[in-house]
Amino acid sequence: MSGSMELNAALWSFLPFNCVDRVxxxxxxPDLCRYCLVCKGWNRLISTREFGALCAQNAAERDPSFIVIRYRRVHDSPQRSSVRSPEPSGESPAGCCFLDLNTxxxxxVEDDDIKYRHELHHFYTGMDxxxxxxYSLKKRREGLAIVVYNPIGKTLKELPTAPCHSSSTEFPELHMIVDSSSQSFKIFLINHNFNNVEFLACPGISQEDRSKLLNDPLVRVYDSITNKWKSLTNPYSCVARGILDVCCVMFRGYLYFLLGCTFTAGTYPLWRYNLSEDVWENVPMNMPGRCIIPQLIVSDNRLYVVAWWLERVMFQLNGMSRRCRFEVSEIKISDMVQKTLFCMANEEVMEAFDIKNERVQCDLCPIIASGFGRNSILFIAKxxxxLMVYDLxxxxxxQxxxxxLGRITDEDYFEAGKPMNLMLPNASW
Structure with a gap:
């Protein structure tokens, strides 16, 4: 064995350097981070931006090899949970977990810098x-401050402050798209509280405030190439409706949106946005029923919607309860139809994902979904x-x-999870 290893080492030393970087x-x-210690030549190679860009381009051509979970450790009292954080009061340690799908x-990887712990808003997270x-909380009064960072290299970049939406005090939804070929990224701020009905109905609202409210954009986008924010044109019907919640995904060159509106009870309009032409298109199909927490995902170049659907509402002496089902459907854009693939009752979901009654709402269980590999969907019970994978x-x-991370009572113990490849610390982004 030792002779074989020596022979391999000798072969490596005779390879042209441009072949070494390709291999x-x-x-x-993670392997490349360890191989920086092999020799000075490899360390210099792996530390260049050109090599980081080459790795990112190669990674974009293959399936993701890691599942990344962004988390924070929540402080619980002894009455709520037996899991206690060792950190002093007032600190909420955070970091990322990586599941290597090969091993x-x-x-x-813990966030060891104090600025990560105190400045980041943990409810909304985007990754790609x-x-x-x-979101960063330190400039909240000036506008929406957002930071982008590489969890491997722990390098952080602050983006230019984005204007706040005039019709909402809530943080917009974050959606991130990374283009590995151009080493650039876009971040979309989606005003999921785009609800102007109450404001417009108020007799005391001024004409100036009314005009500002009607022109409040549903979506703003940041482009790392220009380092600027811009507001997208609004879909024409959104200015006359209130948006309750929204989900989106990039699919075949379009950004698809599923919008929950106050004046479309029982349906979810499907829109898509053409980034190159700045044009919205209404896809002539609505999601039937009452949808709760919808998620649009893409797997193997096919579009799916994962959601809880409200079947009925029951009123009892101790309050209201709902009966919901968990459903996965494929949206066939070419035929403008929705095809249900499978559905599960809440009890079935709780049994399959080992969810305890006292830790979740009685009518639905928080599940994160994303495309996974070839024609599969990944489900993560918060x-x-x-983690469960469904082969379509x-x-x-x-499984x-x-x-x-252990089991505790707080559903927001981790904020986001997604299969994706990692990026070297030296990659230019």
Missing amino acids: LSYLPV RRWHT GGLVCQ SSRK ERRSWS LPQIP
Whole structure:
């Protein structure tokens, strides 16, 4: 064995340097971080921006090899949970967990800089292509401050402050798209509280405020190439309706939006936005029924919607309760139809994901969904930290190693989870 290793080492030393960087660029980022210690030549190579860009381009051509979970450790009282944070009062440690899909092992990277812990708003998180974006709280009065960082290299970039939406005091939804070929990214701020009905109905509102409210954009976008924010044109019907919630995903060159509106009870309009032409199109199909927490996802170049659907509302002496079902459907844009793939009752979901009654709402369980590999969907249960993969062709389930964060009562223990490749610290972004 030792002779074989010596021979391999000798072969490596005779390889042209441009061949070495091509071979190394196909390796996973954690391996490359370790290989920086092999020799000075490899360390210099792996530390260049050109090599980081080459690795990102190669990674974009293959399936994601990691599942990234952005988390924070929540302080719980002894009455609420047996899991206690060792950190002093007032601090909320955060970081990222990485599941290597090749070795099936979890790795944890803590945020060791104090600015991560105190300045980031943990409710809204966007991630793609090895980068993570979150709101910063230090400039809230000046506008919406957002930071983008690489959790591997712990390098952080503050974006120009985005204007606040005039019709909402809430943070807009964050959606991030990384283009590995151009080493650029876009961040979309989606005003999910785009609800102007109450304001416009108020007799005391001035004409100036009314005009400002009607022109409040549904979406603002940041482009890293120009380093500027711009407001997108509004879909014409949105200025006459209130948006309750929204989800979006990039699919075949369009950004698709599923909008929940106050004046479209029982339906969810589907819109898509053409980034190159700045044009909105209404897709002539509505999601039937009452949809709760919808998620648009893409798997193997097919579009799906994952959501809880309200079946009925029951009024009892101790209050109101709902009966919901968990459903996955494919949206076939070419035929303008929605095809249900499978549905599960809440009790079935709780059993499949090992969810306990006392830790969730009685009518639905928080589940994060995303496209996964070839024709599969990844489901992550927030309360039990259990990961399940559904094969859409075989109609079968498989389980991945559980997130190593422990089980506690707070559903917001982690903010986001997504399969994606990682990015070297030296990659230019």
